[in-house]
Amino acid sequence: MTPTPIPDNDRERLAALRELLILDTPPEQRFDRIVGFAAEQFDVPIALLSLVDEKRQWFKARYGLDVCETSRDVSMCGHAIVHAPDFLVVRDALADQRFHDNPLVVGAPFIRFYAGAPLTLPSGYVVGTLCLIDGKPRTLDAIDMATLATLRDIALEELMVGRS
Secondary structure (H helix, E strand, O other): OOOOOOOOOHHHHHHHHHHOOOOOOOOOHHHHHHHHHHHHHHOOOEEEEEEEOOOEEEEEEEEOOOOOEEEHHHOHHHHHHHHOOOOEEEOOHHHOOOOOOOHHHHOOOOOOEEEEEEEEOOOOOEEEEEEEEEOOOOOOOHHHHHHHHHHHHHHHHHHOOOOO
């Protein structure tokens, strides 16, 4: 497994994330609806609004997953935030050197497919992802990517409500 990379600007990125005052807040319907729609639209068992904190990825909204966070060091979203502005799409995690022996791939939830759309704040800091997860390999076409980008943009707008 390739260790989760740490962005050069991680200290500033974490400060921007904390300024949102959203970590460890209760579930909110406005975010739950986005991930629920994403899961149904893409026919995936798991969709998450994941925020990458210093040592964990915390799920502000989750569909199809019982846990509310996982360790950052096994986080695919941690890889996705340094991949920005591009999406990170892993068609088959077992065939990807970065993830083939990741505990979340070889164990529950047995991730095979991952697509993470980076949540980039107006300041330029990437605080997390809107991501899709499946237990079987798959791909996304151009329309899928555009749909995921739109849902990500809606999630970002919601994150920025009340912020200037």
